[in-house]
Amino acid sequence: MxxxxxxxxxxxxxxxxxxxxxxxxxxxxxxxxxxxxxxxxxxxxxxxxxxxxxxxxxxxxxxxxxxxxxxxxxxxxxxxxxxxxxxxxxxxxxxxxxxxxxxxxxxxxxxxxxxxxxxxxxxxxxxxxxxxxxxGATFCSALDSFSADDAVLSLGQLAQLHARSDLLEGADWIRPRVSQLAEMTYVTPETLQELLDGPRGDGLSRQVRSAPRLIAGIRALAARDGQCPQFLVHGDAHAGNVFRLGGGMGLIDWQLLQRGGWALDVAYHVNAVLCVDVAEAEERRLLGEYLSMMRGHGLAMPCDEEAWRQYREAAIYGYYLWAITRRVDPPIIATFVDRLGKAVTRHESHALLGI
Known part of the structure; x- marks a missing residue:
């Protein structure tokens, strides 16, 4: 390239x-x-x-x-x-x-x-x-094998994007998508509950499958995220929007480009591209790798413990996106909802957000 x-x-x-x-x-x-x-x-x-x-x-x-x-x-x-x-x-x-x-x-x-x-x-x-x-590029998907070392490469792409958040100045056309999601009405609580009660929610707890709790969670996350330093965020960095080329990785699908906290991308990405056991074992290390990359770009980032808290809260973002998704093959929806829903469970994201 x-x-x-x-x-x-x-x-x-x-x-x-x-x-x-x-x-x-x-x-x-x-x-x-x-x-x-x-x-x-x-x-x-x-x-x-x-x-x-x-x-x-x-x-x-x-x-x-x-x-x-x-x-x-x-x-x-x-x-x-x-x-x-x-x-x-x-x-x-x-x-x-x-x-x-x-x-x-x-x-x-x-x-x-x-x-x-x-x-x-x-x-x-x-x-x-x-x-x-x-x-010669190949595209990843939720059903492909994605290792923690692969995630280091893809997080490097997100860090390159986030490091240019100076481009947000004067770019009013790039909006805070998470706040728009929190306010949207085209997916009703009843519709969301019906989706979560279907096969996509199999394996998740009743509390995490609760539409009212999820809606309350995305609203609480939006409120907190709006108070955080704003970065240039991809917004939909799941495995299907990653490609491999020449030994490296790249990103496609910029339809959810937005301004928001860095953790929206990082928590979503790590927990979408990795299977649950790998994410659980490697996410703390991967977060450290990302923070080091950002500091290497000259950006002031939160301390490790504060970054870990923001990461854990932000897991709700990706889970909400896939909980409301309908026009994608059901096996892919089920895979992402399961991975991201289990991240929300593991990190007690609702509780961190006061829900």
């Missing part, structure tokens, strides 16, 4: 934001969007390689330009979705803005973004990147 200092800013294209996969793969539309990358050459052919649909659609594809040269890309956006899902468009705008405003200035391993297409009035966007898999 190129160094952050020389990573090019993607072209921000004034074009229609596609709403369907057919529109997104239209050669004429791609000719406009890829003009800055291709030098204005016409796209003469498009071939779909893979389509991955969760909430957003990720489509890997190749294009052939006039003259015979080809390129491999990945496009991400809300394609072929219903009206309710389309309301999530602001998260796609947030991700496009990350690639346009933040990624070129931070020393992170992320996909090379070649273009963003943003409709700010309509609150929709798509992002076009070079295809990582074509570059």
């Amino acid at each position: 190129p160094e952050a200092a020389i990573r090019k800013r993607p072209q921000q294209i004034s074009a229609h934001v596609p709403r369907t996969l057919t529109e997104a793969l239209d050669p004429a539309w791609l000719t406009t969007v890829l003009a800055g990358f291709s030098g204005g050459r016409v796209v003469s052919g498009v071939e779909t390689v893979e389509v991955i649909r969760t909430v957003a659609t990720k489509v890997r594809f190749t294009v052939t330009f006039e003259g015979g040269e080809s390129g491999a890309f990945c496009l991400k956006g809300l394609l072929d979705v219903d009206e309710t899902t389309a309301r999530g468009g602001p998260t796609c705008v947030l991700e496009a803005d990350f690639y346009g405003r933040i990624a070129p200035t931070v020393d992170l391993t992320v996909p090379d973004c070649v273009a963003t297409v943003i409709d700010r009035e309509g609150r929709q966007a798509v992002t076009v990147m070079l295809d990582l898999i074509g570059q």
Whole structure:
């Protein structure tokens, strides 16, 4: 990957934001969007390689330009979705803005973004990147093996991000997501309880499966987090948003980019990427590794015991995110809810937050 200092800013294209996969793969539309990358050459052919649909659609594809040269890309956006899902468009705008405003200035391993297409009035966007898999990258998932040594590498990426929290100054578009979660109404207590009473909650205690307690916990965490020093936070650093490339690791999926306490990322990440017994045995050491990295970047961090308390409280954040998740394969949801719910149990997160 190129160094952050020389990573090019993607072209921000004034074009229609596609709403369907057919529109997104239209050669004429791609000719406009890829003009800055291709030098204005016409796209003469498009071939779909893979389509991955969760909430957003990720489509890997190749294009052939006039003259015979080809390129491999990945496009991400809300394609072929219903009206309710389309309301999530602001998260796609947030991700496009990350690639346009933040990624070129931070020393992170992320996909090379070649273009963003943003409709700010309509609150929709798509992002076009070079295809990582074509570059030899492999993506992690909740069901992959992830060691504590792997976690040191991925925590290094989070530390690089957190260390550039000076970028928050004047960046009002990066908001405190945890407080928004605490105030949201689209997942009712009744719906949340129904989800927790399903298979995803198997193996967790009745107290941790309580929707009212979880809602009270995320609200208490939001109140405390708002009083902490604010960092540039990924917000969704589970294993599925990590990739391996060239012996290192990188991060994808910036739709929950936010400002907040460092522990939101670290507690969520450690307990999502590691199985429960490894997390329990290694998390204190991993927290120490992260704190050392941050101090090495010149940041003042809390003492080890205060950091441990913040880490234990913050476990509720990741648990809440996965407790409310619906549009992901059930085995992945169940894995993350189990790991994060058991972290909340182990750390007595509710009690630390006064719940």
